[in-house]
Amino acid sequence: MTASNSDILESKFKELYRPLCLFALNYTGKYEDAEDIVQQLFAELWERETAGKLEVVNVKSYLHTAVKNRGLKFIQRARAVQPIEDVGEVAADDNSDEEVLHTEREARLWNWIDELPTERRNIFLMAKQRGMKYKEIAGELGISVKTVENQMGKALQSLRAKVIKIYLFFFGRLG
Template sequence: MSGSWKSPEEFEALFRKHYRYLCIVALRITKNEEDARDIVQYAFSDIWLKRDTLNIIGDIGAYLYRIVKNKSLDMVNTRKIIPVELTPSIEDTTADEVYDEVIHNQRIAALWERIDTLPAMCRKIFVMCKIEGRKYQEIADQLGISVKTVGNHMGKAWKAVREGYW
């Protein structure tokens, strides 16, 4: 397929359309936001560098999904981390399951949009606690702040996320 994503403008539109969802896919597997963003960046860089020779049959979004999923699994396997939940392969799902997965991922994307609006420190603490699974004390020690400050940031984050999400 001679995709409509080979000019810089079209590629940027493709990036904007798929970036957040692909980050969620990678994050669900790697459990690390920075790794997830790196993997997605790699996927987009890879197709941009190969754009003149790459012949994708079908949907470019599905192709990107497969790259991100495989790179995420490679990273997890390299680190000897067992993922808690893997995204099921498309071949193993029914239409209803795919629909449910899409709805679920849209809700997660909306949640991440709300998280992205948080002030930097508040967002960092929220991600460390709720995405990376760190305890308040561990976060406080790492950031050089009190446990109470961590709790205050989490309270603000929860309030902002709830107001924008539900």
């Protein structure tokens, strides 16, 4: 195993683990199952690299295709209703490039959420992910409703600022 190949694989793991898990989640419905698919894929790639049998030209494309195929197999095992060939034909009609872009955007958003200060991130996730009302959050955390409102406002302001920076980067000035 050459150091450069293992470094590339490690780099791709760090870069693509979360986006691939989110991509797999489209097939599994459970994040734990999605993580299992991605972790198993990387483990197998690492074994192939160690054995000197890893020959992949476009790693990112390969990983997305492998996750998609494993996701389809997961569906087949979970439902045991239709053969994999039929599932593959239906899925082949989907625009996989759009799926990849959507997954990457979603991963970028999660990275931004992860960058929020801990209390702010927790409050944001309680409200947006768990659907809790501000009063419920305040009660659970032992803080005032006003503090929850302020933290939510700051979280949303921070996320909006990042979106605006991305927009400006790609499209120039607003307006």
